[in-house]
Amino acid sequence: MSIILGSLAHHRQMQVEITAYCEASEQCRHSGPLELERLIAVFGPDFVIPHSYRYFIGHLVCSKCRARQASITITPPRAELPKFPMRTVW
Numbered sequence: 001m002s003i004i005l006g007s008l009a010h011h012r013q014m015q016v017e018i019t020a021y022c023e024a025s026e027q028c029r030h031s032g033p034l035e036l037e038r039l040i041a042v043f044g045p046d047f048v049i050p051h052s053y054r055y056f057i058g059h060l061v062c063s064k065c066r067a068r069q070a071s072i073t074i075t076p077p078r079a080e081l082p083k084f085p086m087r088t089v090w
């Protein structure tokens, strides 16, 4: 399963980073991380962002300019790649 298509609970478990960017104006360009605990409180643990992207984005309000024109990025945790020690090739 693509990590992007995971539920919010899965994102929390995987320590995925979700960052919001204000797209309202060149002057603002505010960005910041979204807290998964808060997202889960609002949308529920089973919410999958890409399945309801417009709905999700519609809830984001820029904390700097109060606009509701945001985009987001979903970034896998840096430590995503080798979860286990690399297998030794004999």
Ligand SMILES: [Zn+2]
Binding pocket: 022, 023, 024, 025, 028, 029, 030, 062, 063, 064, 065, 066, 067
């Ligand atoms: Zn803004």
